Amino acid sequence: MITRRTLLKAGGCTLVAYAGAPRFLLRTARAAEASGKVLVAVFQRGAVDGLSMVMPHGDSAYAGARPSIGLKPPKRGESERAPDLDGFFAFHPALAPLVPLWESRALAVVHACGSPDTTRSHFDAQDYMESGTPGVKSTTDGWLARAVGVRPATSTPFRAVAIGPALPRTLQGDAGAISMQSLDRFDVRAGADGGARQGFESLYEQGVRDLLHGTGRETFDAVKMLKSATASRIAPANGAEYPRVPLGEALRQIAQLIKANVGLEVAFADMQGWDTHVGQGAERGQLALRLRDFGVALAAFARDLGDKMSDVVVLTMSEFGRTVAENGNRGTDHGHATAMLVLGGGVRGGRVYGRWPGLGRQQLFEGRDLAVTTDFRTLFSEVATRHLGVPAAPIFPGFRSTQPPLNILS
Amino acid sequence: MSRGSRGWLARAVAWAGLGLGVLAGCSASAARAASGDRPSPAPAAAASAPASVNGDRQIIHALSRLTYGPRPGDLQRVRAIGLSAWIERQLRPGTIEDAATERTLAELTTLRMPIAELLREYPRPDPKLRAQIASGEMSRQEMMERYPMEKRPVRIAAELQAAKVVRAVTSERQLEEVMVEFWFNHFNVFAGKGDVRWYVSAYEREAIRPYAMGRFSDLVRATAHHPAMLFYLDNWLSAKPDFRVPVGPNRGRKAGLNENYARELMELHTLGVDGGYTQKDVTEVARAFTGWTIDRPQTDGHFIFRPVMHDTGEKIVLGHRIPAGGGRDDGERVIELLTRHPATARFVATKLVRRFVLDTPPPALVASVAGSYMTTGGDIPAMLRTIFESPEFSSEDAYRAKIKKPFEFVASAVRALGGSTDAQGGMALARVSAEIGEPLYQAQPPTGYADRGEVWVNAGALLARMNFALALASGRYPHVSVELPALVAGADPSSPAAVLDRLLVAIVADQAGPETRAVLTAQLKEPQITRLSPDDRGPANTDVAKLAALVIGSPEFQRR
Numbered sequence: 001m002i003t004r005r006t007l008l009k010a011g012g013c014t015l016v017a018y019a020g021a022p023r024f025l026l027r028t029a030r031a032a033e034a035s036g037k038v039l040v041a042v043f044q045r046g047a048v049d050g051l052s053m054v055m056p057h058g059d060s061a062y063a064g065a066r067p068s069i070g071l072k073p074p075k076r077g078e079s080e081r082a083p084d085l086d087g088f089f090a091f092h093p094a095l096a097p098l099v100p101l102w103e104s105r106a107l108a109v110v111h112a113c114g115s116p117d118t119t120r121s122h123f124d125a126q127d128y129m130e131s132g133t134p135g136v137k138s139t140t141d142g143w144l145a146r147a148v149g150v151r152p153a154t155s156t157p158f159r160a161v162a163i164g165p166a167l168p169r170t171l172q173g174d175a176g177a178i179s180m181q182s183l184d185r186f187d188v189r190a191g192a193d194g195g196a197r198q199g200f201e202s203l204y205e206q207g208v209r210d211l212l213h214g215t216g217r218e219t220f221d222a223v224k225m226l227k228s229a230t231a232s233r234i235a236p237a238n239g240a241e242y243p244r245v246p247l248g249e250a251l252r253q254i255a256q257l258i259k260a261n262v263g264l265e266v267a268f269a270d271m272q273g274w275d276t277h278v279g280q281g282a283e284r285g286q287l288a289l290r291l292r293d294f295g296v297a298l299a300a301f302a303r304d305l306g307d308k309m310s311d312v313v314v315l316t317m318s319e320f321g322r323t324v325a326e327n328g329n330r331g332t333d334h335g336h337a338t339a340m341l342v343l344g345g346g347v348r349g350g351r352v353y354g355r356w357p358g359l360g361r362q363q364l365f366e367g368r369d370l371a372v373t374t375d376f377r378t379l380f381s382e383v384a385t386r387h388l389g390v391p392a393a394p395i396f397p398g399f400r401s402t403q404p405p406l407n408i409l410s
Numbered sequence: 411m412s413r414g415s416r417g418w419l420a421r422a423v424a425w426a427g428l429g430l431g432v433l434a435g436c437s438a439s440a441a442r443a444a445s446g447d448r449p450s451p452a453p454a455a456a457a458s459a460p461a462s463v464n465g466d467r468q469i470i471h472a473l474s475r476l477t478y479g480p481r482p483g484d485l486q487r488v489r490a491i492g493l494s495a496w497i498e499r500q501l502r503p504g505t506i507e508d509a510a511t512e513r514t515l516a517e518l519t520t521l522r523m524p525i526a527e528l529l530r531e532y533p534r535p536d537p538k539l540r541a542q543i544a545s546g547e548m549s550r551q552e553m554m555e556r557y558p559m560e561k562r563p564v565r566i567a568a569e570l571q572a573a574k575v576v577r578a579v580t581s582e583r584q585l586e587e588v589m590v591e592f593w594f595n596h597f598n599v600f601a602g603k604g605d606v607r608w609y610v611s612a613y614e615r616e617a618i619r620p621y622a623m624g625r626f627s628d629l630v631r632a633t634a635h636h637p638a639m640l641f642y643l644d645n646w647l648s649a650k651p652d653f654r655v656p657v658g659p660n661r662g663r664k665a666g667l668n669e670n671y672a673r674e675l676m677e678l679h680t681l682g683v684d685g686g687y688t689q690k691d692v693t694e695v696a697r698a699f700t701g702w703t704i705d706r707p708q709t710d711g712h713f714i715f716r717p718v719m720h721d722t723g724e725k726i727v728l729g730h731r732i733p734a735g736g737g738r739d740d741g742e743r744v745i746e747l748l749t750r751h752p753a754t755a756r757f758v759a760t761k762l763v764r765r766f767v768l769d770t771p772p773p774a775l776v777a778s779v780a781g782s783y784m785t786t787g788g789d790i791p792a793m794l795r796t797i798f799e800s801p802e803f804s805s806e807d808a809y810r811a812k813i814k815k816p817f818e819f820v821a822s823a824v825r826a827l828g829g830s831t832d833a834q835g836g837m838a839l840a841r842v843s844a845e846i847g848e849p850l851y852q853a854q855p856p857t858g859y860a861d862r863g864e865v866w867v868n869a870g871a872l873l874a875r876m877n878f879a880l881a882l883a884s885g886r887y888p889h890v891s892v893e894l895p896a897l898v899a900g901a902d903p904s905s906p907a908a909v910l911d912r913l914l915v916a917i918v919a920d921q922a923g924p925e926t927r928a929v930l931t932a933q934l935k936e937p938q939i940t941r942l943s944p945d946d947r948g949p950a951n952t953d954v955a956k957l958a959a960l961v962i963g964s965p966e967f968q969r970r
Contacts, residue, residue, distance in 0.1 A: 045855070068664075120673065120692075121683050123857050165847035167868040180870035181845070189877050199933050199960045200876050207925035211867050212813070212965045219869040272854050277644045277670045328666020329647040334673070366689065 036311050038258055039387055040267045040301075041144060041170065042247070043130075044294070044318035046275035047122060050338030051324065051370065052287055053095070054109050054352070058088030061359035065325040069280045069332070080283060085109070089352045093283050094291035097299040101343060105350035106302065106309070108408050110379050112337045112354050114320055114372040118365075120334035122275070125319035129376060130170035132396050139397075141173025144266050146395045147384045148175035156263030157222035163250035163269050171268055178222055183232035183253050187223050197223075231260035240304035245293045247271040251301040258308060265388070274318060278329040298343060310345035313387045313409070317376065323368050324359055336369035340379060346387065346409045353406045375401065382406055462804040469493055470919045471809055472798070474970040475766050476500055477584035479822025482897060482916050497798055501791045503586035503623055511581045517833050518569040521611055525637065525711035528608045532563040534708075563608060567601040570611045571850040572836030575843075578821035579831050589622040589790070590614065591817075592765055594851075597633040597679060598858035599642040601851040605707055606638050610851055612711075613638035626758060626788030627749035630679060634671075634745060635713045637704045643671035643856065646703040648696060650721035665719070672696035674856045680748040682757030691728055697721040698732060698740035755783035759793065761861070766797050767808050769862045775802040810921070810969040813863030816846035818970065819875060823882055823962050826917045828893035835889030846874045867968075879962035884955040894954050906934040906952045913954070917961045926964050933960065 057073040074084035082090035083099050101107040117134035128134040132143025148160045160177035171177035180186050188197035204216025234256045242248035250269035257264045280287045321338030357371040365371040378401045381392035386409040469488045473480040488496045542548040577587050601610040617632035633639045640646040648668035655663045672695035676687045701720030715738040725732040759779035763771035779796050786792040820843050897916045901908040914922050939953050
């Protein structure tokens with residue numbers, strides 16, 4: 001498949017601009033001119049149960065639908081119980097580390113959020129959420145890549161970064177996004193010999209303009225810049241302690257890139273293990289353990305960045321939610337709407353956004369799932385336009401929101 | 411001049427033209443890149459059928475698609491017996507002698523153990539022990555003594571990973587290994603999920619390998635019955651609504667329908683996501699499979715049908731009525747329905763063509779492979795033959811068009827350097843595959859790993875490939891040997907150009923692009939490479955290892 005990413009790497013326009021000078025020096029200078037706003041997208045792959053993450057204890061149908069996995073409603077003075085948010089919703093008890101962020105109004109929730117497409121396929125739903133075009137499979141690039149692509153050009157190789165083994169769908173396109181598993185190991189380890197890096201660099205500098213060569217060139221630019229910025233030596237600040245799980249490692253390194261001023265604009269990390277068909281658990285158990293790591297990682301990230309968090313927004317997402325009723329195995333099957341979190345500077349937090357469709361049988365989507373009342377694109381486009389200052393139309397082609405703006409960001 | 415070599419030359423010229431286009435103005439060349447069209451090799455050929463690769467290039471192409479990459483001498487061997495005869499042999503792996511591989515695998519004892527024995531020999535960690543460790547009551551060292559690494563269940567997947575590497579590197583039944591990987595990925599289970607830890611090696615041995623070159627419906631049937639799949643996609647727990655466990659430790663516990671397997675069976679194993687099923691079909695298929703479960707999962711682990719869990723009512727699947735009271739046969743009926751469905755033929759054909767021909771499968775070829783599926787009842791060698799004999803397979807468009815997945819890259823690098831590995835080395839190489847982005851048997855989602863280049867090409871992974879190339883060529887993996895001296899035998903070590911020529915022939919079948927060749931030639935001037943005067947590393951001669959690493963890390967070698 002030829003993506004726009006391939007096209008940019010294949011097309012020659014940028015080559016002329018790159019000619020000659022030590023690019024990375026130029027890039028560092030240019031990066032500083034950028035607005036400094038960063039959007040961090042966190043994908044909960046496998047479809048998180050939004051009804052456990054942010055439980056609607058005020059909905060009378062909740063408890064009956066979930067006899068063994070339902071959470072007990074909040075109760076003042078009992079810290080084991082779900083912390084109440086607004087008298088109707090509560091966080092899962094494992095998300096207690098996020099409560100201070102909620103109270104300081106840095107954190108908001110959008111509930112009953114999801115895709116207008118009704119697929120219950122993980123693969124298709126993730127694809128649609130990452131491309132930003134529900135129901136359209138032919139979109140070659142991702143919405144995050146388009147968000148970067150329409151911003152004024154800067155010349156850092158670190159505009160868009162994914163921490164992980166592969167470049168996610170949402171960053172494929174002409175953002176020149178890079179992915180890495182670890183900042184520490186992001187170099188050619190030539191040992192005492194040296195020279196090898198130069199050799200490899202030349203191999204990818206020359207030759208046909210294709211995906212491999214384009215990626216190779218970006219890689220070596222990034223290697224040099226990262227070396228000069230010594231990002232991997234920046235320690236977590238303010239006593240932040242990240243959980244030792246991949247999401248914790250990813251957010252820790254994203255914070256390093258932000259603090260190293262390498263010109264980061266969007267970052268992506270994901271977390272697996274939300275597909276809780278069996279033995280989901282309630283206050284404790286499988287899902288609680290996942291949510292604990294998730295909440296601790298987000299809280300550590302906010303703490304680590306401190307004042308810098310005013311330029312950062314974290315947006316969490318998941319491909320769909322899960323059935324309202326628990327299934328035959330104390331788990332939940334694939335559903336429809338879920339809950340998403342927005343954390344950071346400019347967020348009008350301390351509020352649950354979106355219209356609550358209700359859990360009564362007549363109110364459910366196809367008689368079984370939480371209905372979608374906020375198209376994920378309404379949320380995503382608002383975050384993109386207000387935080388990154390980009391127009392919505394090219395990022396979510398064909399989308400016109402039929403609901404009033406959430407006004408979740410100032 | 412043959413059509414093939416003319417095509418190659420024309421292509422090189424066209425690329426040079428593309429380079430000029432870049433300087434002159436970007437729009438034309440960018441548009442061409444966007445269209446995905448390669449410059450047509452020759453006007454006459456482009457007019458009708460796609461230009462095809464011939465002669466040695468055709469053999470190299472087949473070797474790069476049907477095997478984990480050519481070894482030194484493979485081209486000559488295939489040339490000697492003829493390409494068609496060699497392909498036919500690969501399609502019948504039972505006729506190929508492979509004792510050396512079996513000998514290397516002998517020390518990996520878990521590969522042959524039944525599930526019951528694995529559960530006994532590699533017990534799950536005692537909860538008391540875990541509590542003692544968590545509380546700090548027991549030191550790490552004590553724990554390692556009481557519960558050593560080699561007695562832990564993680565050993566099972568580690569040996570399976572090592573075996574996969576050993577087979578990919580050394581087996582003579584290369585196409586079979588490629589297909590075992592392909593089908594495992596198609597019917598993916600994640601070795602890290604619960605009891606799959608103990609079931610995963612049996613799964614490959616019993617449900618995948620015997621049918622990898624057989625009939626597709628047998629694969630569906632075998633995976634559907636296997637405890638690894640029953641556990642991974644939760645069907646073992648799926649029961650009729652309001653079922654209560656009658657006996658055992660969970661007595662009285664309620665259970666009910668779980669639609670995980672039913673959905674993935676249709677979406678990922680057979681019909682494909684656009685295969686025309688509905689949510690109602692998912693629920694009906696889930697009902698049909700109720701009662702397909704695992705007997706004594708923690709001591710024995712084999713398939714059993716439990717009538718008490720089964721939903722005996724009538725089911726309507728894709729418009730077909732499965733009458734009430736079918737029992738275990740309900741699931742068998744569903745499998746029959748699904749594996750005879752034309753959407754399944756199309757879906758399987760698409761994936762096979764993507765693996766063997768192009769990331770974007772040519773629709774005409776998909777249609778004819780789907781046709782082979784329908785006429786032969788899903789015979790895998792028949793579908794493969796249709797692919798290998800097609801003009802699309804041998805077209806210039808397909809030549810070196812696929813980007814190697816991380817595991818393919820690792821195995822092909824060892825093979826290209828005439829290398830071999832023992833079981834220990836296999837474990838080390840499996841870790842490399844993970845570093846480059848593909849941990850073996852560790853794909854968590856049921857989709858398995860993607861088979862498109864853009865998924866695997868990214869900055870971190872590219873650096874990991876280069877680092878592996880350096881480590882491998884300089885012999886830094888103690889249990890993996892590479893035969894650099896043999897590759898350059900006869901070349902004058904004091905003539906770096908002669909050494910480079912040998913390496914390019916051996917590693918990339920002399921198919922390096924002019925730019926790569928120019929860069930490597932320029933490298934020959936580097937004192938690091940030429941070492942024409944003695945230094946602290948010994949007497950003067952060409953640094954063959956570093957040159958070989960550059961070739962392995964080059965863009966050309968990332969393709970197959």
